[in-house]
Amino acid sequence: MNLLIALLSEGANLLWFMIVLPAVVGILVWIFREYHLPRLLLVVSSAMINLVCALSLDQAEGFARSFSFGPCGLELAFRIYEFSALFLTLTAAAFLLVSLYSVVFLQDQKSAGLFMFYMFISLAMINGALLSDNLGVMLFFWEGILCTLFGMLLINNLHQPKTAVRALVLSGTADLLLMLGIIITVVQAGTPKFSEIQRLPITGVSAVGFLCMLLGAVGKAGGMPFHSWIPSAAEDAPTPFMVAFPGALEKLLGIYLSVRIVTDLYDLQPGSGMSTAVMLLGTLTIIGGVAMALIQKDMKRLLSYHAISQVGYMVLGIGTALPVGILGGLFHMLNNAIYKSCLYMTAGSIEKQTGTTDLREFGGLAKRMPLTTACFTLCALAIAGVPPFNGFFSKELVFDAALESNTLFYLGALLGAFMTAVSFLKMGRVAFAGELKLPMGKKTIRETSFGLLLPMGVLAILCLVLGVVNTWPLDQLFGSALGITEVYSGWPHSTMLVVVSLAVLALALVDHIYGCKKTGSALQAADHIYYAAGLKRIYQAAEQGWFDPYRWLVSLAGVFSDFCVLIERQVSWFYDTAAVKVLLGTGDRLQQANDGSLSRYLGAALLGAAGVAVIFIVML
């Protein structure tokens, strides 16, 4: 304990501690992987210590520390300041809940120890990435998360690592772009230090660097076009993974970097072409993600598409480059982390009880799982943007910024909000309302365990609290961290926006009822959109994966690999046949020439002497 105090007393040590503690705990968890109780205690206590550390860093004045190591002037530069301390705290808080949920969820499973090991290593990496003041060091931690991600996806699917490979390829591409962007940025700025780069103008090469970095950051958050591994991960990754990574931690990290790129590294002007491009990316992500969510019949898959879609709001908000947009984007990120994690958790609870998340197989759980239903409802209301939940306020801020920038994007975002509401109406009604329906083989179900309910409940209540008391997050947390003096908290300033949003929600309700009437079932309530003229084609194409960049990459890679196979054949022919034949043949010839005759030996030696003479003559 003394050691801990000593460690905590010095701020610089705390920086190290934030990285070393999770790594060490990860290893300890893996060592005690056989025992549930020590694991639980270890995980919860260390997650709490992590949170305490983060909070104390948040309280401290901003400062920077460099630890030089290695021969080539490499240094490990860390810096803590308000913004990163805020994210550190948010991460720590999210991690506490997520890890509690995970450790309870996985308590009977063999892979729990390994999973928690990866979780803690990921936390170490995330902390490192948030703390580092050097772009290169940050990239190192960033890539570390990719590794742990790959490991976690492999846990249950060692023999069919399709999803893991897909995630590796897509996230890897995103990270590659990030790396490229970082290289360009460092070259342009002349320094690898975050704190020394002063808002580079986005022109020429810098524009490429900006775009690459932003794509890399958004890609980590799960935005288009690096999203398609998330839905497939929903199918075969453990639910805690979905809660932790696409739900909360990756979003935090990706949005953190995006905001820093837009506000610190580069000078993104509102209304500029680059801003429009980013907003377009955000809008496309919103619509694309939610449109696919609409027709999903599996809870986790549906939520995954929402996870993608929600990133769009954040990117849209950040892309406006207006303070209100950035603030909205950040707030939305926080809200999304809360309600999306909670939603995943409810899906996980249902999975734990019923054994499935396929909406066609169960329904009417409200009576048997009232608390889960309540959590779900709160979060669904929040994600749909119903006042006074937190999602409403953040969405309004994003809408405000989008309307100020470009009406088209505002309309796109509205469309997204509409479809979000529709899809959650559908899911909520199917899963919880109506008569109890259980999958084959299940007779009865119970409410889920306390360990799972606790984080869910906390998160669900937070949804309401943060909505009602939005002054605190908006002004105290993000506003002061970003240095925004204007006050955006409280009820939205523009009544028109609120009216339109409420109208959209009402429209969604009407649409849902219409859908139910038409098809006779809540499950297919959204299917009329699917069957609408023209849209069906697009959906079919989407279902076949035509919009999946992974597939594009794969088919592109297919052509490339055919080409490579052609070359490879020639090369392997050269290696396996030609080179061997030539070498062995030469060896044989030499061997035949060396027939043991002394005359030949002498002749060869004299020829050698003549050869040396020739070398001398040539050199003369």
Add this chain to the structure above:
Amino acid sequence: MDAVIYLSLGVMLVAGVMAVMLPSMTKSAIALAVASAALGMILYELGGIWAALFEISVCSGLVTVILISAISLSNIDKEELPKVYEDKKRMALLPYVLIAGGVMLVAVALWAGFTLPVADQAANLGTYLRGILWNNRQVDIWGQIIVLLTGAVAVVVLFRERD
């Protein structure tokens, strides 16, 4: 004096070529002894008395004895010898090779300014042989002693029947 050197050089060359070309081993060995003696003559004429003595006694003497005794050990029928070893046929080209080589060397000497180099006079050590051998070449003398020891061991090894 020059005439003696020219003559000895000529004898040496001819005897050497004959030693190579003669089909009879005994005659070959004798031709080698003659070449050796001619070399000894040259050494003597140039003032290398000790070297000449060694050359004549050891090389033309001892080596010839060794060769002759080795030849007599291998008592092949004299009639068979030329047929088996085909020396006459295989050595027939030597004079042409030598003439071609000689002409080439002379040509190089004549047209390419083939003169002997000027020595670094500063490095010259004008001492007598005894002084040289005992002052300057003690290392070589130790070497000679070890060579002789090795030779003795070798003779013991090679000429004794396997035990």
Add this chain to the structure above:
Amino acid sequence: MWFCLGSVINLPGFGWEIMMLIIGFLLIIAGAYCIIRTYHLLKIIIGMEIAMKAVTLLIILAGLVNGNLALAQSFVITIIVIEVVVAVVAAGIAVSLYKKYGSMEIRNLRKLKG
């Protein structure tokens, strides 16, 4: 051959030093030719000896040219000693081979090859 030598003698600027050099080279060629062409083990020793004679000649010539004949003489004496020992060893090996094969035929020595 005599004609050739005679014409060399009469050329201006051609002392016996150059003659010695040329004859030394020619004897080395003759010795090497002998070693390469012969089928008789002892003939190889003779060829080696001839080449060594030529080398002795060249060393003495070198001493003559640089005026350090005494040193050259000491070299020659050492060379002669070594030469004899090598010749003895070679003859010993040749005789041993003769005892194995019953002939001094070099073409017996084809066991080691490749």
Add this chain to the structure above:
Amino acid sequence: MPILDYITVSFLVIPLIILVLNNLFSKQFVERINFKLVGVVAILQMALAVAGFSLLSAAHWEDYRFSLLWDWTMEEAGYFAVNSLSLVFLFCIGFVLLVAVLVAKATVEQRKTAFVNLVLTLLLGMNGMVMVRDLFSLYVFLEIVGISSFVLVALFQLETGLEGAFKYLVMSSLATVFILTGLAFVFMQTGSLQYAQAWADWLSVQGTAQLYTYLAFILLISGFALKTGVVPFHSWLPDAHQSANTAVSILLSGIVIKVAGIYGFIVLTKLFPGFPPVALALRILGLLSIVVGALFALRQTHFKRLVAYSSVSQMGYILLGLSSGTTLGFLGAMVHIFNHATFKSTLFTNAAALSAQAGTLELGELGGLEKKMPVTGFSSITAFLSTAGIPPLAGFWSKLLIIMALWKSEAEGFAAVALLASILTAAYFLRLQKKVFFGQLPEKFGAVTEIGGSVKFAELMLSAVNIAVGVGFPLILLFFEGRGLL
């Protein structure tokens, strides 16, 4: 420093005394102890070399001159001398001699006295070679080494042994003719053959226009290349190595070709650093050796012959290191000399074990002996990995130094080919390992057991040295750095 005097003199005196003792007493008595005596001489030589090295470097002397029973301070007197280079060589000589004696205990059953006599004269010759300071004396001791080697190869009067010895002798006498003619031309111009920088520099200045100087270099390079066994002068080497007793093969491959050949090249390159054709010739010969030696080795069917061709190939690396003309390259070559002594001795020791236990060295007949002879298999694999330059074994470092030196001296092409040729090295050794230690065990080897005694000890010792040098090489580099060699 009188103690250094004793140390240096003992490199010549101890073998001489043992040589006398070996012939003084009755054969029955001598043959019981003489191998042990030679082993003691070897260990003593290593210890003395280390002691001499530390004394010399403690005193910061370039070299230490001494004589044997005469006063070398007399005017114009010749002398022996040791410097750090000779002491390193002396250490290597002692090391290989120790291994050879350990193996000879198992392989030499007859003619022990003669064997010991010849080994001692060989030792005298090699010690003398690295301690003389005169090109002509170098030749004299070179001949001692040569004569002892011929007779050692022919020692047991087997047909193959005699054949190998005779071929070796004839090729060596060609080398003698080359070297002596070359020396005659150097002597002709300088009037002295001592290792004196003055005349060497004079020759270098004069030499650019001098036909004789170039002729001398061509002949000297060819002569030493013959002694080293560099392609295309190599033909005698596999024959001699294959046909000799394995203990003799260890001596020949482990140290004789290096002292007789490579040391000559070292002297040449040290005396005449400013001749670009010399470096180029060494480079081309080295590369040719590496590639052609490896190609030959790929097709061999006899264990020892394959290993002998591998020696040809490895000598190429040493020449490449020397040719770079830099300290780094020289250092790489020196380390490779020691490493080659280690791993080549290991492989020949394996050959001794195999021929003792399995009774044959034909690759076609051997197989699957890994389980039966684990120590032999293990040491063979470490030696093979080291030869192929696999980190962290010793061979990797020396090759790395050599290739780095080549690269730095702007011979990138040579460096690249040398690097690629490592693949060939790995290929032929992999083939060897596969044929001997892996695969199906022939039925007739069902009762084969691991070798014991001195050969096993030698195998273990050599493997340990190999691994220790490899793992501890950074320390060795630090040592070099501390001495200002890097």
